[in-house]
Amino acid sequence: MDDVERALRDLPEESPPPAIVLAAVRTFRYRAIATVAAIIAGVLLLGMVWNAIRPDNLGAEAASARNPTVVPILEVAEYDGIMIEVTEMVWDDGTGYLRFLAWDTGIHAEVMIEPVAITTSEGERIDVRFRTSLCLQNYTVPDGPHIERRTAGGWIKFDDPDHDPWGALSFEIELQVYPLEIVLEGGELGPFPTLTIRYEGLDLR
Amino acid sequence: MEESISIETEWAQYQAPVYNFMRRMGLDQPLAADLAQETFVRALRGTHRYRGDASVRAWVLGIARNVFREWLRSGRREIPVAEVAERPVREPAGAEPVDVERALARLDADHREVLVLRFVLDLPSREVAAALGITDDAARQRVSRAKAEFREVWGP
Numbered sequence: 001m002d003d004v005e006r007a008l009r010d011l012p013e014e015s016p017p018p019a020i021v022l023a024a025v026r027t028f029r030y031r032a033i034a035t036v037a038a039i040i041a042g043v044l045l046l047g048m049v050w051n052a053i054r055p056d057n058l059g060a061e062a063a064s065a066r067n068p069t070v071v072p073i074l075e076v077a078e079y080d081g082i083m084i085e086v087t088e089m090v091w092d093d094g095t096g097y098l099r100f101l102a103w104d105t106g107i108h109a110e111v112m113i114e115p116v117a118i119t120t121s122e123g124e125r126i127d128v129r130f131r132t133s134l135c136l137q138n139y140t141v142p143d144g145p146h147i148e149r150r151t152a153g154g155w156i157k158f159d160d161p162d163h164d165p166w167g168a169l170s171f172e173i174e175l176q177v178y179p180l181e182i183v184l185e186g187g188e189l190g191p192f193p194t195l196t197i198r199y200e201g202l203d204l205r
Numbered sequence: 206m207e208e209s210i211s212i213e214t215e216w217a218q219y220q221a222p223v224y225n226f227m228r229r230m231g232l233d234q235p236l237a238a239d240l241a242q243e244t245f246v247r248a249l250r251g252t253h254r255y256r257g258d259a260s261v262r263a264w265v266l267g268i269a270r271n272v273f274r275e276w277l278r279s280g281r282r283e284i285p286v287a288e289v290a291e292r293p294v295r296e297p298a299g300a301e302p303v304d305v306e307r308a309l310a311r312l313d314a315d316h317r318e319v320l321v322l323r324f325v326l327d328l329p330s331r332e333v334a335a336a337l338g339i340t341d342d343a344a345r346q347r348v349s350r351a352k353a354e355f356r357e358v359w360g361p
Binding site for chain 1 (some may be wrong): 309356
């Protein structure tokens with residue numbers, strides 16, 4: 001052993017502060033939890049952003065059905081001049097796509113149309129998870145009392161492998177109606193009605 | 206709880222070598238403790254990467270060395286020689302005494318780390334090589350060059 005080695009070996013060993021490893025174990029766990037939490041938050045955020053910005057693609061989904069059966073329905077229901085019409089259903093191996101239209105023959109300031117549930121002829125009530133929410137707005141243009149009426153259309157998607165596509169259906173659609181006079185002058189809103197549209201089905205025998 | 210106790214017990218034996226490695230590389234006590242902690246966090250994260258071809262001590266010190274290198278590369282600061290505590294070990298006749306730690310601090314990081322691992326922490330050449338990720342021969346050559354450089358800085 002030469003003098004260099006001796007000098008280096010003679011350097012006194014220092015005692016580390018206690019619990020470095022314990023602190024590292026904790027840090028390791030916190031980081032692991034933080035990483036998992038960040039991934040979950042990221043996935044949720046992406047999902048929310050995607051839901052917020054994605055175009056209404058249920059129509060495209062219905063159009064790209066592999067084995068489509070198109071069932072004409074043509075049922076209309078009305079609430080205070082607000083018309084909701086279910087025009088057809090595209091059936092594709094246990095998944096149904098219902099096309100519906102809405103327009104306002106009245107002068108409500110705004111109407112939000114939210115499909116809520118579907119009840120099949122087998123009596124099964126299916127909460128609608130995928131649908132187009134519609135918003136109807138009537139506009140008054142500045143150069144005169146002119147009401148612009150628009151028709152809006154959307155889709156409802158539901159899954160029911162047991163449903164006979166030609167069988168009866170009923171649709172529950174919630175309407176959130178904002179009457180013009182209440183929007184302009186104030187007042188109580190709601191309760192928001194739920195409109196039920198019944199379709200008796202077709203007997204193909 | 207049992208798991209943390211076992212991990213703690215298992216890894217605690219490497220606490221002193223890792224901390225002393227950081228100190229001898231010239232870090233002050235709080236920073237040495239921080240980087241030692243970071244070393245163990247990485248060791249815990251990378252346990253599955255330990256292949257068993259070197260001792261656990263060499264593997265952990267290899268991680269410590271990488272942590273230290275990253276800290277150096279991050280450019281946060283250079284270790285000023287003046288910060289190193291003066292503890293003269295040898296006073297050559299007719300020359301200014303140069304403290305061993307100050308002499309170590311004047312070496313470049315490659316030479317400093319190899320001397321710390323080989324002589325201060327007393328790792329065999331084989332483990333030094335494993336910690337540095339180089340061959341045994343390369344480790345021996347580096348030790349030899351580092352000693353020569355150290356002698357120049359430290360000796361008369």
